[in-house]
Amino acid sequence: MKLEIDQFDAASKRFLLNQELQGAVMRGTENWNLKRTTAYGEIEDVEAMKQYAATVKEHTLDHLDYYLGLLADKIEERGGHVHFAQDAAQAREAVLTIARGRGSRRVVKSKSMLSEEIELNEALDTAGIRAVESDLGEYILQMEGEHPSHIVGPALHKPKVEVLKLFHRLHGTALDATVDQLTAKAREVIRDEYLSADMGISGVNFAVAETGSVVTVENEGNARLTTSVPRIHVAVMGMEKVIPRIADLGVFLKLLPRAATGQRSTSFVSVITGPKLPEEPEGPEEFHLVIVDNGRSGVLADPEMRTALRCIRCGACLNTCPVYQQVGGHSYGWVYSGPIGSVLNPALLGIEEAKILPFASSLCGACGEVCPVKIPLPQMLVTLRERAVSHGLMATGEAAGMSGFSALMSHPTLYRLANAAARFAPRKDGNLPRTALPILREWQTSRNFPAPAPKSFHDLWRTGLDREEAPKDDSTHGRPTGEREK
Ligand code: SF4
Numbered sequence: 001m002k003l004e005i006d007q008f009d010a011a012s013k014r015f016l017l018n019q020e021l022q023g024a025v026m027r028g029t030e031n032w033n034l035k036r037t038t039a040y041g042e043i044e045d046v047e048a049m050k051q052y053a054a055t056v057k058e059h060t061l062d063h064l065d066y067y068l069g070l071l072a073d074k075i076e077e078r079g080g081h082v083h084f085a086q087d088a089a090q091a092r093e094a095v096l097t098i099a100r101g102r103g104s105r106r107v108v109k110s111k112s113m114l115s116e117e118i119e120l121n122e123a124l125d126t127a128g129i130r131a132v133e134s135d136l137g138e139y140i141l142q143m144e145g146e147h148p149s150h151i152v153g154p155a156l157h158k159p160k161v162e163v164l165k166l167f168h169r170l171h172g173t174a175l176d177a178t179v180d181q182l183t184a185k186a187r188e189v190i191r192d193e194y195l196s197a198d199m200g201i202s203g204v205n206f207a208v209a210e211t212g213s214v215v216t217v218e219n220e221g222n223a224r225l226t227t228s229v230p231r232i233h234v235a236v237m238g239m240e241k242v243i244p245r246i247a248d249l250g251v252f253l254k255l256l257p258r259a260a261t262g263q264r265s266t267s268f269v270s271v272i273t274g275p276k277l278p279e280e281p282e283g284p285e286e287f288h289l290v291i292v293d294n295g296r297s298g299v300l301a302d303p304e305m306r307t308a309l310r311c312i313r314c315g316a317c318l319n320t321c322p323v324y325q326q327v328g329g330h331s332y333g334w335v336y337s338g339p340i341g342s343v344l345n346p347a348l349l350g351i352e353e354a355k356i357l358p359f360a361s362s363l364c365g366a367c368g369e370v371c372p373v374k375i376p377l378p379q380m381l382v383t384l385r386e387r388a389v390s391h392g393l394m395a396t397g398e399a400a401g402m403s404g405f406s407a408l409m410s411h412p413t414l415y416r417l418a419n420a421a422a423r424f425a426p427r428k429d430g431n432l433p434r435t436a437l438p439i440l441r442e443w444q445t446s447r448n449f450p451a452p453a454p455k456s457f458h459d460l461w462r463t464g465l466d467r468e469e470a471p472k473d474d475s476t477h478g479r480p481t482g483e484r485e486k
Pocket residue numbers: 259310311312313314315316317318340367370371372373374375
């Protein structure tokens with residue numbers, strides 16, 4: 001994957017010009033923002049709870065080898081199988097080997113961003129294995145041949161009218177069908193998939209090392225069916241999903257739904273510990289967990305990026321981000337979007353691959369505020385910008401402009417000369433015309449550059465403010481006291 005500036009520009013412009021898509025994303029994210037604020041407000045000391053969750057995650061990352069080893073041991077004690085995959089190719093191969101070895105031809109899947117990351121559906125398809133998504137949003141996207149645009153609401157960008165047309169085309173439902181009618185139809189169609197599939201593939205929200213359990217959190221019940229009806233259950237997870245103790249799970253189960261959709265709790269939480277035991281009435285006969293690195297070791301070893309591995313994929317930073325709301329998830333060019341995508345994509349793939357993303361931010365700080373595990377996203381975006389510039393990847397007019405600005409600010413004589421020259425700058429409606437400084441021309445296509453003031457602050461300071469310009473009250477407004485009286 002390589003997201004070039006023009007690709008980001010083109011994708012975001014397409015989205016900006018489509019009012020239906022924009023409206024769908026704005027409505028969805030604003031709804032979740034309101035609910036999140038209320039749900040966070042119900043916790044007596046939400047900052048303390050976030051800090052606790054961040055500390056648990058940080059501790060786990062400090063001892064990741066130990067906890068992954070413990071998780072694997074506990075799963076194997078319960079008769080499950082664990083596969084470690086260094087990259088996406090190994091992860092795909094692990095799943096395909098299990099499927100081929102058991103003669104599986106039909107798979108049902110529940111939502112998993114990791115499976116998107118490793119392009120599992122494409123691999124299953126190429127191997128002649130039919131895989132059907134069971135999450136309603138994912139099912140809609142699969143039928144449309146699209147990828148998720150949001151880590152919690154994959155089809156958030158889809159206006160209702162497009163879903164109505166899709167269901168009408170595929171399943172013959174009315175073009176004015178209600179949401180309940182569409183859901184009932186989807187349930188009817190997907191139910192057959194559970195019954196005919198011999199393998200279920202799920203993601204993992206948390207994996208508890210001390211018990212060897214994997215946990216899925218969802219609202220539709222499809223993950224529970226995916227993990228319990230087919231004969232074989234394969235769970236795929238990024239290696240950062242492990243937490244040490246079952247006692248810590250409660251904190252994450254309080255924070256995740258509140259941060260994600262403003263719910264106190266999701267409708268279904270499944271804690272799966274190995275395959276079905278002989279005395280148990282239901283569950284899969286075989287359980288496999290595929291633990292995927294795919295660049296995460298590199299992120300872990302990077303002191304400025306490793307906190308990104310605390311992420312519990314709640315999507316709150318996407319919902320609150322003014323850039324995400326404007327350009328939608330597909331503009332980010334890979335699986336993860338919004339502020340966490342702008343950090344995680346370059347961190348996982350290398351800054352060369354996604355150098356534009358850290359610049360897709362207003363640095364307003366909202367993402368860092370809402371994050372339930374206190375990931376300092378704004379600071380990380382600034383760090384990645386520095387890396388992009390220092391690697392010469394953003395050697396554009398902006399980088400040259402910054403170098404010039406730096407020289408100006410560190411040489412007083414140069415600064416004074418520039419100030420004197422600035423007085424003669426052309427101006428139009430109080431701004432610098434686009435023709436004045438060619439280096440700013442591109443930057444000015446969507447912004448105004450205010451023309452320099454007729455008198456610099458230094459001049460005013462030296463000569464003293466005349467009485468008309470001076471503040472009306474007697475306060476010094478922070479100026480060093482006594483200076484003007486001399
Ligand atoms: S970075 Fe924080 S807010 Fe964003 S998805 Fe991850 S946990 Fe949620």
